[in-house]
Amino acid sequence: MAEVVRRIGLSLGADLCWPICFEKILERLDLALPLDGDTVRFEVERVTIEPFDLAQPVRYDVVLDRLTHWYHTSREWIKKAVVMNDLYVFNNPWSIQANEKHTSYAAMMRLGFPVPDTWLLPPKEYEPAADLQVTLDRYARLFDLGEVGEKVGYPLFIKPFDGGAWVGVSKIADRAELQKAYDASGRRIMHLQKAVDPFDLFVRAVGVGPQVHVMKYDPGAPLHDRYKVEFDFVSAEEWQTLANYCLTINAFFGWDFNSCESLRQDGVFHPIDFANACPDSQVTSLHYHFPWLVKAKLKWALFVAATRRRMRKNLDWEPFFDLATSGAPFRDRLAGYARLAHERFESDRFVEFCGRHLPHIDEVVWEFFGTPEAKRAVRLKVEALFPAHEVESFTEHFWGLIQFWRKTESDFLSRRDVPQP
Ligand SMILES: Nc1ncnc2c1ncn2[C@@H]1O[C@H](COP(=O)(O)OP(=O)(O)O)[C@@H](O)[C@H]1O
Ligand SMILES: [Mg+2]
Numbered sequence: 001m002a003e004v005v006r007r008i009g010l011s012l013g014a015d016l017c018w019p020i021c022f023e024k025i026l027e028r029l030d031l032a033l034p035l036d037g038d039t040v041r042f043e044v045e046r047v048t049i050e051p052f053d054l055a056q057p058v059r060y061d062v063v064l065d066r067l068t069h070w071y072h073t074s075r076e077w078i079k080k081a082v083v084m085n086d087l088y089v090f091n092n093p094w095s096i097q098a099n100e101k102h103t104s105y106a107a108m109m110r111l112g113f114p115v116p117d118t119w120l121l122p123p124k125e126y127e128p129a130a131d132l133q134v135t136l137d138r139y140a141r142l143f144d145l146g147e148v149g150e151k152v153g154y155p156l157f158i159k160p161f162d163g164g165a166w167v168g169v170s171k172i173a174d175r176a177e178l179q180k181a182y183d184a185s186g187r188r189i190m191h192l193q194k195a196v197d198p199f200d201l202f203v204r205a206v207g208v209g210p211q212v213h214v215m216k217y218d219p220g221a222p223l224h225d226r227y228k229v230e231f232d233f234v235s236a237e238e239w240q241t242l243a244n245y246c247l248t249i250n251a252f253f254g255w256d257f258n259s260c261e262s263l264r265q266d267g268v269f270h271p272i273d274f275a276n277a278c279p280d281s282q283v284t285s286l287h288y289h290f291p292w293l294v295k296a297k298l299k300w301a302l303f304v305a306a307t308r309r310r311m312r313k314n315l316d317w318e319p320f321f322d323l324a325t326s327g328a329p330f331r332d333r334l335a336g337y338a339r340l341a342h343e344r345f346e347s348d349r350f351v352e353f354c355g356r357h358l359p360h361i362d363e364v365v366w367e368f369f370g371t372p373e374a375k376r377a378v379r380l381k382v383e384a385l386f387p388a389h390e391v392e393s394f395t396e397h398f399w400g401l402i403q404f405w406r407k408t409e410s411d412f413l414s415r416r417d418v419p420q421p
Pocket of ligand 2: 165166261273
């Protein structure tokens with residue numbers, strides 16, 4: 001029986017809190033898994049940034065990547081490591097690079113999701129380019145912005161087609177406001193999207209592999225208070241719908257880690273923002289929900305590394321499109337998409353793996369989040385974000401919410417976090 005080590009790499013930027021927790025919990029788990037005649041152990045390392053030979057081997061079996069969407073050296077290292085060395089990374093860097101919010105709207109509309117009506121506008125201004133003038137002279141049609149606004153209907157949102165972090169997003173009540181916002185949008189390519197207004201519930205579903213967690217969200221609250229600590233705010237059926245949205249989107253785009261925002265109007269959840277691959281993982285925004293996320297990342301990373309799960313490099317959308325044209329009601333099609341997602345995420349195998357090899361993980365995570373080490377991780381992140389005079393009170397605030405999670409976790413330990421198709 002050979003001893004084998006599987007290595008998990010963390011490709012990080014400003015993240016402080018979750019990597020510390022991830023590392024410490026892995027240490028406490030002290031895993032030595034009997035797999036295929038070997039004893040499999042795990043190590044976690046932080047990926048460094050340095051020159052690399054395209055032909056060099058890679059040390060890792062799986063990398064959790066928080067940089068791809070903006071730090072291109074790491075993105076290119078990851079791409080090489082997937083192509084050359086069969087690295088598994090979450091998330092798929094090509095899919096992040098190519099599939100912005102715009103594509104995600106179009107694709108989910110085709111699958112029948114109730115995405116609000118959305119138009120794309122050519123930009124107000126352009127970066128100079130050699131062929132720009134001739135192209136515009138020949139082909140750019142003068143358009144009446146007001147007419148597009150009327151077609152979409154007010155209120156509407158104007159927002160970048162590839163947006164994130166609320167940059168450049170405005171709610172528009174009428175023609176005059178639309179003109180003003182468009183004139184100010186500069187070189188950005190903007191969407192006009194019909195507002196879901198009014199809505200009676202705003203939720204975020206975060207998915208890690210086949211695991212989904214649904215949270216109530218208040219976009220108007222200060223950053224540290226947007227994720228709500230509320231339970232039973234959706235029915236079991238609604239939870240299933242939201243989980244199925246999230247799984248479908250994530251499997252479709254090859255995103256192992258993504259979050260999906262939906263607004264409920266007249267009992268229907270309208271997804272409005274779901275190209276958030278690699279969403280915020282900080283304790284300072286997630287607080288109560290933070291331990292769930294750390295545990296979910298750990299379980300999925302361990303499963304992937306231990307079983308040497310192969311990364312799907314090509315997305316293969318056809319099976320989803322085939323279901324989309326089946327003529328069945330959306331509800332049934334959605335269940336079908338989710339079944340495909342479960343197949344792609346190997347949900348059954350994952351549940352079995354966790355049951356057999358990680359039976360103590362809930363307890364270990366629960367214990368860890370009561371330790372001074374965990375509190376120190378929280379404090380470090382608070383120190384990085386808050387002014388000195390607020391560090392003490394906010395550390396206690398977030399710590400208090402994590403202790404509340406520990407209290408509720410004992411009751412919830414058996415809850416479903418891998419949805420059934
Ligand atoms: N169609 C919409 N209906 C209602 N609110 C919206 C809509 N689109 C955007 N919003 C509001 O604007 C915020 C930012 O827009 P979003 O599409 O999520 O952009 P980002 O990718 O920058 O987060 C959302 O969280 C929501 O509060
Ligand atoms: Mg958003």
